[in-house]
Amino acid sequence: MGAHISAPLVYDGIILCPAILTPELVLKWKSAVEARYCDVDIARRNCGAATITAIAGTRERFVPTASSFTIGALSPEGDVSELLDSVSFGISGRWVKNILGWRLLCNLDQSWVRRQYAPSRYPPLHAPHGWHQDGALKFDFQSDPDGEFPRNATLNMVTCWIALDSCGLEAPGLELITERLGGLLSPTALRTEFLQTRFASKRFWRPTLQPGDALLFRGDILHRTHVIPEMTKDRTSIELRFFSAVSIPQRLQADRFIPFG
Numbered sequence: 001m002g003a004h005i006s007a008p009l010v011y012d013g014i015i016l017c018p019a020i021l022t023p024e025l026v027l028k029w030k031s032a033v034e035a036r037y038c039d040v041d042i043a044r045r046n047c048g049a050a051t052i053t054a055i056a057g058t059r060e061r062f063v064p065t066a067s068s069f070t071i072g073a074l075s076p077e078g079d080v081s082e083l084l085d086s087v088s089f090g091i092s093g094r095w096v097k098n099i100l101g102w103r104l105l106c107n108l109d110q111s112w113v114r115r116q117y118a119p120s121r122y123p124p125l126h127a128p129h130g131w132h133q134d135g136a137l138k139f140d141f142q143s144d145p146d147g148e149f150p151r152n153a154t155l156n157m158v159t160c161w162i163a164l165d166s167c168g169l170e171a172p173g174l175e176l177i178t179e180r181l182g183g184l185l186s187p188t189a190l191r192t193e194f195l196q197t198r199f200a201s202k203r204f205w206r207p208t209l210q211p212g213d214a215l216l217f218r219g220d221i222l223h224r225t226h227v228i229p230e231m232t233k234d235r236t237s238i239e240l241r242f243f244s245a246v247s248i249p250q251r252l253q254a255d256r257f258i259p260f261g
């Protein structure tokens with residue numbers, strides 16, 4: 001087990017904040033999440049992975065390839081506002097406001113409960129997340145075949161990734177590249193071999209997190225699931241997406257937003 005950080009770790013565009021959730025909140029959310037994944041396991045046995053989407057309800061989604069629920073699928077057990085209160089308090093809140101301003105929104109359609117399994121236990125269709133930038137959400141990469149995307153194609157946003165389990169060593173965590181890009185990389189440039197030639201090895205960061213720790217990062221930060229065959233435990237996490245209330249991106253206008261902060 002790695003040493004548990006006690007103070008924030010900061011890179012340009014990334015901050016790792018220890019213990020932003022109290023142990024009580026971690027337990028509460030873990031139990032609500034567990035109940036939902038039990039529903040998924042039953043549905044997988046009874047109807048097969050392809051039809052599981054039906055159990056999340058009409059507006060909420062379950063994505064079998066990522067074993068992820070939109071966060072509203074936990075309601076009424078999950079009250080997102082208590083998570084948002086925890087994030088907006090202290091250094092994590094100041095960090096987000098410094099980037100997005102004081103009028104913050106959480107996008108409920110882009111906020112998820114995720115589970116990454118130990119490689120020996122992958123359910124049907126499940127896969128880890130490959131390299132990507134969250135700021136590319138809903139971007140049409142076909143819009144420019146040459147890959148010269150406008151700088152404003154990258155959403156001005158912050159992802160808040162909260163671990164509910166210890167992760168990064170025995171359970172899958174995240175790997176990030178600690179260098180801001182500003183713009184978007186084309187999907188064809190997101191191969192590990194390419195990224196290893198573009199970025200120095202010291203830029204590849206695989207933090208270990210304890211339950212309740214949070215990683216916050218800007219939309220242009222490259223990241224993926226960190227998973228290796230030796231991992232034996234599963235990891236559950238909550239992923240919230242934040243935007244500025246004064247500049248909701250055009251391509252997310254139809255999503256549900258709630259204010260906080």
Ligand SMILES: [Fe+2]
Nearest residue numbers: 132133134223
């Ligand atoms: Fe992501």
